[in-house]
Amino acid sequence: MLNPQWLRSFAALAEQGSFTRTAERLDLTQAAVSQHVQRLEERLGPLLIRRPRQLELTPAGRALLDYCAEVGAADQRLQQRLSEADAEQGEIGLISPGSIGLALYPYLLELQQAHPGLSIRHRFAPDREVLEAVLDNRFELGLVTLKPDDPRLSVSRFAEEPLELVVPAGEQVHCWADLDRLGFIDHPDGRAMAGRLLSRRFPGGPGVRSLPCHGFTNQIGLILEPVARGLGFTVIPRYARLAFPRQDAIHVIEGTPAVVDTLWLLHRAEWPLSARAELLLQRISPYFSIAPATR
Template sequence: MLNPLWLNTFKTLVDIGHFTQTAEKLYMTQPGVSQHIKKLESACDHLLLKREGKSFELTEQGRIVYQHALKLELEDALLKEKLSFDNPYSGECKIACSGSLALVLYPKLLTLQQQHPTLSIQIEAAPNQKILNDLQAGSIDLGLVTHAPNSGLFQSKTIGTEELCLVLPKVYAGQSITADLLNECGLIAHPDVTHYLALYLDLCGDTELAQINRDDLPRSGYINQLSQILLPVAMGVGFTVIPRGAIESFQNKEALYIAPTKHPVQETLYMVHKRHRSLPARYESISAPIEEAVSKI
């Protein structure tokens, strides 16, 4: 790495074009300025100036180093600007949540971005553990998960609940949901279905369903695109378990049948960020619409 003090002396000399005046501006002696230039040339292993009496011309290498010095000066100025001004409606917001929540939240956050074009919303759909891992790694700043995370590693806030629904084709409307019926229908699998299905069968209040061996349920299909999971169900191909928010976002809801339950199956939603990490002000601006959207699920 080139010495920033030598670079600054070199840049100042090029800007002013005179050794004596450069020394005066930097509160140095003229030999001191010459010494910085020699040390910089030695570090670069190239002559940077072609001296002609009291004047000089930049060599081609000198022009390159000068542009480098200008770039560093600009980067320093931008850094100071960022440190001194935390705009609540500008900058990148990196968020991760389940695919079903992404369907609900993204339109709301895009509306906020329309109002504030310098705000950049970036949402990744991911399961709980990946979200927590990414928070720890710093690749995202804010996560929404359905398990209370380790309080030693994360700071979390309860923001609401998400209801899980067993969804079947409309032809099954009014029929008793039994193990035989689910085996006949077949499971439409997706990345979160193992967790959702286990939770639903355990908590729905139906003792017969709680006894189902989930691994033995036949699969009628698999898809990892959340917006498409309900398509085969609507076409009569199988059943699935999915959050209600994803059902509300599906255009062909009239082709679906949501099985009634004795007890609603709900997961608590937590807004999470890395412990001891102070988030920029823009995350406060997006938290309100996120909580508002979750409250309406």
């Protein structure tokens, strides 16, 4: 690797066209500037044609000057990425389950509109993939429904999200027979969520597997569409329900006891969050009641 000081001297010399002026600009002796150029020429061959009142770059010299510009630009990008003061430029990586992701996404877009220099990369994923992505540094922030126990992670309570029993508008559920009449709209976590909620609401019921299944989708934004069309009921996290645009076509059956999941915010514990991530958390905190305490 070429010495950065040699490169600075050469770039300044190409700009100034004089060893004397270059030495003054860099606060070096003229002999030091000459030595830096000599070291480069020992490595790269002739870089300058020295004339009485003019310095001319050789082809190798022009190539080295281009290289100096590339190094300078790379250094600037590195400083920008490392700068804690730069909250409004660069990428924010967030990975989360689909339900909270649906609720977060409009706020992420609002943040990017307010700060066009930001690029927000958001991925929906299950807990295991979220953990792997944060630990592998592919995403700076992650959200999971099960609290991990890994010393490499900083973990804090992000929000609470109840499970909801959702039926078509105008329907009511008073007993297990009503659920059997409506039929179940399944999704990847549907049976597990329904089992947790319905076993508490209807402790004498035969279980979710006894219910007729009237549909399945793995797209979280579409789970409530068949419910809204009267094809059945489902159990879904509240943030996914709130993101559904046709609220007038569905109905939430309230009841006790409630089943509430905690959403946990993750990031690597070995280094501080970027200023961009801090900005994101500050902006969404009023909507999701982020708790400040960490494990």
